[in-house]
Amino acid sequence: MAEGARRPLIAVTGPRRGGRAPRFFVALALRLAGGRPLQVGPGRSAWPAGIRGLIVTGGHDVEPVLYAEAPEVMGRYDKERDAFESFMIDEALARDLPILGICRGAQLLNVRLGGNLFQELRSRRRRTSNQRTVLPLKTLLVEEGTQLHRLLGRERTHINSLHNQGIDRLGPGLAVSGRDLDGIVQAVEAPGHDFRLGVQWHPEFLFYSGRQRRLFRALVAAARRRAA
Template sequence: MKRPVILVSTPDAGGIAAWWFIKLGVALAGGRALRATPAKSPPLCTAEGLIVSGGSDVFPELYGQQPQQKKKTGILPPRHLLKRVAGSVILPVFLFLLRRLLSLKQAPRHDRPRDALEMSLITQAETLGMPVLGICRGMQLINVVRGGSLHQSIADFYEDVRHPHTVLPHKRIFIVKGSHLQSFFPYTSLKVNALHHQAVDRLGTGLSVAARDEAGVTQAIIDEKKPFFVGVQWHPEYMPQHNSQRSLFTCLVRHARNYGRYKENHETPAPDGKQDNR
């Protein structure tokens, strides 16, 4: 079978660094990434998998709340950041600097056209049985689509536990015992990056918590009844140097390839010449 196509949703403006690194992650896993934005989105039927990437906050009215003023989380102090960077390898430092360089323009806090597009894509992918990976905002939106809600600010959760806000893997998370996520990571815990200030609150229908951090904040969600329907709070695309993070893309592409085979075997020509997916 040809390389499976993974549709990657991004904003119209910005998100270039995330797109490049997600594209790299998909390519290393054996797939081909296809970008979708609110202004220009290829039909989902042209793909075998879906990635909903990170970015602006999900509009609160979608989960029954009004926008709140942002609170600052425990950002890693500059002196500690410099110490960590000095002790890191070249690639993480390069990723950090590149992301900063490509993120100079302030992104809008809310992006309602993007909310609409990605909610539609998630719903369609579920209907089709297509594998889905949500990254940061993408995980939060998956939860909202399933009827869940979000904490608009997680600052209060980190009064006693440090919450490093960094593209480097300095945040410890713990995989929930027995979760299907353990099949992706051969560890009970691992270190990830952290670029979020919101998180899952009330869990959506059919979802379960697959990972938490030291403060108990949800770091991954999963639908155990589906072959691959996963959301992670961190950004695996910015850690291509770690096998554990590349494995997320590898698993997604593997399931996309399986979905592609199924789709090929269940598409028959309809009387009007269109394809009928059964």
């Protein structure tokens, strides 16, 4: 089997500057899963040759103009990154490639499919903490019968939380596969597609967990099928 099929090339997006820790751990998780990461960011104007899957990493807030709304809070925006990752997601969707959106990546995937976001979550939390931490201190309730449920193998688990925005209205074709104890969306997926998943937590920082590594293995397996 050719290396491109055996160890498929996965694009990993990020900002022009910063974001080193998430991308490092995503690349590590991908290598452990049998994939080959290719780090890409703003400044690239063409789709990279040989890509068989896409991971959009976490970071800056998604600017509300992308879903035709006015800013409600003072966010941390990166227009250049928004434009680049929008291009990458749109191309991956058009090519029907496997996609994993992490935190901001899940939000932007939802936006590119026609959904919108809550610009802040603090006022919507009653049973969960606003604490931002890489430790798995938040409870995830997984919807039965979803791809996420099949991957994690349980209806309740613990995740970390580093976001202050969240998914509101779903983009067409997406379904909720996980929520927290406040009912805030924590995971979405696209039924009928091999692998199109967005998660609000950071599985790359939980790579020591076999269950979390399954997300990356499933992405690589789907990319392998595309390469073949």
